[in-house]
Amino acid sequence: MLPKNIQIVLFSATFPDNVVNYAVQFAPGANQMTLQHQDLTVEGIKQIYLDCDSDQAKYDILVKFYGLMTIGSSIIFVKVCLDDFASMLSMETNII
Amino acid sequence: MTAEGHKVVSLTGGYEGAQRDVIIDSFRMGHAKVLITTNVLARGIDVQSVSMVVNYDVPDKFIGHGKFVADPQTYLHRIGRTGRFGRVGVAVTFVSSRGDWDKLMEIRKYFNTEMTKVATDDWDELEDQVTKIIKSSRAGTNFQDGAKMGGMQM
Numbered sequence: 001m002l003p004k005n006i007q008i009v010l011f012s013a014t015f016p017d018n019v020v021n022y023a024v025q026f027a028p029g030a031n032q033m034t035l036q037h038q039d040l041t042v043e044g045i046k047q048i049y050l051d052c053d054s055d056q057a058k059y060d061i062l063v064k065f066y067g068l069m070t071i072g073s074s075i076i077f078v079k080v081c082l083d084d085f086a087s088m089l090s091m092e093t094n095i096i
Numbered sequence: 097m098t099a100e101g102h103k104v105v106s107l108t109g110g111y112e113g114a115q116r117d118v119i120i121d122s123f124r125m126g127h128a129k130v131l132i133t134t135n136v137l138a139r140g141i142d143v144q145s146v147s148m149v150v151n152y153d154v155p156d157k158f159i160g161h162g163k164f165v166a167d168p169q170t171y172l173h174r175i176g177r178t179g180r181f182g183r184v185g186v187a188v189t190f191v192s193s194r195g196d197w198d199k200l201m202e203i204r205k206y207f208n209t210e211m212t213k214v215a216t217d218d219w220d221e222l223e224d225q226v227t228k229i230i231k232s233s234r235a236g237t238n239f240q241d242g243a244k245m246g247g248m249q250m
Contacts, residue, residue, distance in 0.1 A: 076133070
């Protein structure tokens with residue numbers, strides 16, 4: 001067991017209700033500070049979306065978009081089948 | 097993308113341990129500028145130089161019976177990989193169907209946030225628009241350079 005005098009602090013950007021409920025059981029009487037989900041996004045992150053005609057058009061648009069912008073480091077999130085995606089991009093899937 | 101001169105690495109749940117660390121380090125140190133990944137990295141990874149996050153697919157989750165619904169939590173964690181500690185960042189989401197659009201609008205509503213549509217049929221305009229958006233985000237942030245310097249500089 002943990003010593004009684006230690007302090008535990010838990011953080012998350014997104015606590016769904018079931019986790020909040022679990023936290024109450026796990027640590028009854030703990031102090032909580034929560035934000036409404038309407039207040040979670042930060043102004044420093046500008047959110048845009050690109051309208052693409054089809055799934056197939058997305059890749060061309062992606063490449064064009066990268067050609068256009070001088071971008072520092074970036075992360076591209078894809079849903080599944082990363083290997084398919086990778087081979088579609090015919091790129092190195094390994095370490096540079 | 098490699099053919100276009102981008103230095104790309106990718107990381108999936110299939111990699112583990114040391115191999116995974118090597119890939120992340122290569123990205124963290126800037127040897128690779130583009131990291132392609134799945135939700136394995138949506139949460140937790142902190143690379144401060146990330147200035148853009150691309151959602152090649154709108155984040156959704158399976159709720160059974162072949163149905164997928166919008167996944168605002170994953171969206172938030174993904175876009176939060178940029179704009180670390182008051183830096184500015186851009187989050188770009190690709191929408192290619194009515195279903196994608198519905199999901200994204202649901203996410204927008206959930207966070208009561210602003211999302212700007214950028215058309216892809218006129219690239220000159222797209223460039224202008226995106227450049228403007230990035231500049232305005234710099235102006236709109238609460239953490240401008242002065243603030244980073246402890247407010248010593250206006």
